[in-house]
Amino acid sequence: MTDALSYQHETAQEMRTAARVNRRRFLTVTGAAAALAFSTNLPTAHAAQIRPKDITEDPFTLGVASGDPLPGGVVLWTRLAPRPFEPGNGMAQGDVTVHWEVARDERFARVARRGAATARWEFNHTVHVDVQGLDAGRVYWYRFRVGSWTSPAGRTRTAPARGAALDRVRFGIVSCQAYHQGYYTALRHLADEDLDAVFHLGDYIYEYAVNATGGDRAYTDRTLPSLFDRETVTLEDYRLRYALYKSDEDLRAAHAAFPWVVTWDDHETENNYAGDTPENGVPREEFLIRRAAAYRAYWENQPLRLLQRPSGPDMRLYRRFHYGRLAQFDVLDTRQYRSDQAYGDGWQTPGPASEDPARTMLGETQERWLLDGLRSSGATWNVIPQQVTFSRRRNVPGDGYKLSMDAWDGYPAARERLLAGAEQAGADNLVVLTGDVHVNYGFDIKRDFDDPSSRTLGVELVGTSVSSGRNGSDRPASYDNQMAANPHMKFFNGRRGYVTTTLEPQRLTAEYRTVDHVTTPGAPVKTAAVFVSEAGDPGLKPA
Incomplete structure (x- = not known):
């Protein structure tokens, strides 16, 4: 069985056993409102057809993307949106055939694969193409066509062979x-890097209202429609918000440059929600309808496989990728x-409620999946892209002292289970990637955070925001306190930007x-710091 088929087979099995709330339960819990929201907008066998020649405006305004690379394949994405700031994208209510091609060169003289896909009205005319049969570890270029329109070209790269x-x-x-x-100045600079892939660790969109001038962007040359000046709640709200974000040319450039592997945090749905518990105490049934809308719009607008398509308020997003024998x-x-x-x-001050051993961050099924994967991993580096700060962080x-109840510090028993499992698995070179x-x-992950001399199991790289928090500073107000309170904290900087990480058999770099400002465009990028960690002897050291 090929790597790609094995991935799909294993993931499909896991999804069947991991579903926490199936569609029947969702409709039972949420009742008629959910049935109305989600039974009227699903694919049908006899959908109307749009003739490609009737699309008279450029439909590729939101660009292209690729993601979830496997040794023999990758997902290609686009969304047909001639008028992206309107409900329905300016498209008629019907399906349309979109042609795609993948080439070995940027001039598309040597086409490797081509085919056709359906942009369904029910999925907001988004396209997800799971291309198979490609060479492992190779750069490709791709594009879409519909009628007389051709999309911008994107560049992608498949994963290396499993045992390479x-x-x-x-x-x-x-x-x-x-x-x-x-x-999104940081993303413009990111697009110019030499990378195999990009990991987006959450808060791709925010649910908060955006006013006519784009908030701190303070537009003087354009006016955003009033439909953005409200919090996202409905499926239409979330779809429009993705259109606004993807209208940014720097975000489109970064997507077109590399395959992305995405996971969400809270703002793709609602700030600081936890499972089926909303932030502000609305009825659970009402929140699950909102979560279903948010999850569906997330899948529609990201380069994700059909296997990730949500069912009601549930979506299996955790998944595993291998880069040869070097990294899992x-x-x-x-x-x-x-x-x-x-x-x-x-x-908050920690106490019995936060330290309850029954508390979970990942849920039982995902936690078992992670620990089983660490036990079976033969990779030099075991990398865990996730959302919230993993290492202890006293203020x-x-x-x-106080700890963040939204981070792993609010779930210390769950963190202990992960660290104990990693130690038992012999997964010495842990690398946790974090956003939020x-x-x-930069943290050393200690086996016992109460004992600075305890064994270091790995490192945590926390990347700053692209724009959230506005310009920031090199030395945040809490710098002295946090550095003094956490001896395993090796770096702290508050500017906007991104992190690039190089894994080699002997070391991580x-x-x-960072950029100095984002409330006005055009800031140059600089390297604020470089750290290394040696394989077999983990711990961050200045390069």
Whole structure:
């Protein structure tokens, strides 16, 4: 069985056993409102057809993307949207055939694969093509055509063969791109890097209202429609918000440059939700309808396989990728299955509620999947792309400290199970990738965070935001307290930007790349710091 078919077979089996709330239960719990919201907009066998020649405006305004690379394949994505800031994208209510091609060269003189896909009205005319039969570890170019229109070309790269011996893998880490808080300058610079893939660790969109001037972008040359000036709640709201974000040319450039592997955090649905518990105490049934809308729009607008398509308010997003024998990537979902935050979702004094051993961050099924994967991994580097800060992070030194109840500090028993499982598995070179907090951190992951001299199991690279939090600073106000309170914290910086990470058989190298401002465009990029961690002797050291 090929790597690609094996991946799909195993993932399909896992999805059948991992479904936490199936569609029948969802409709039972949420009742007629959910049935109305989701039974009237699903694919049918006799959908109307749109003639490609009737599309008279450029439908590729939101660009192209690729993602989830396997040794023999990759997912290609686009969305037909001649008028993206209108409900329905300016498309008629019907399906349309879209042609695609993948080539070995950027001039498309040597086409490797081509075919046709259906852009369904029911899925907002998004296209997900799971291309198979490609060479492993190779760069390709791709594009779409419909009628007389041709999309911009994208560049992608398949994963290396499962057992390949690799000299290096280089990837980018991004997260948190609040449109209304600044420009995506960091993504423009990211697009110019030399990377195998990009990991987006959550908060791709924000649910908050965006005013006519784009918030802190302070547009003077355009006016955004009033339909963005409200919080996202409905399926239409979320679809329009993705259109707004993907209208940004820097985001489109970064998508077109590399395959992306995405996972969500909270703002793709609602701030700091936990499982089926909303932030602000609305009825659970009402929140599950909102979550179903958010999850569906997320799948529609990301380069994800059909296997990830949600069922009601459930979507299997955690998944595994292999890059030869060099790296295994276990992509986590720390939102959908977690216990509710203890003592609220802010910084609080820990206590019996947060330290309850029954509390979970990943849910039982995902936690078992992760630990089983670490036990069976033969990779030099075991990389865990996920959302919220994993290492302990006290806010002040000495007694009287507080911890973030929304991060792993609010779920210490779950963290202990992961660390114990990794140690038992012999997964020494752990690399946890994190977003969420709008700052750069570098941590040594200690076997016992209460004992600075305890064994270091790996490192955590926390990447700052693309724009969330506005411009930031090199030395945040909490710098002195946090550095003093956490001896395993090796780096702390509050600018916007991204992280590039190079894995080699002997070492990891992390470069923290930052820009000085995002509330106005055009900031140059610089390297704020470079750290290395040696295989077999983990721990961050300045390069």
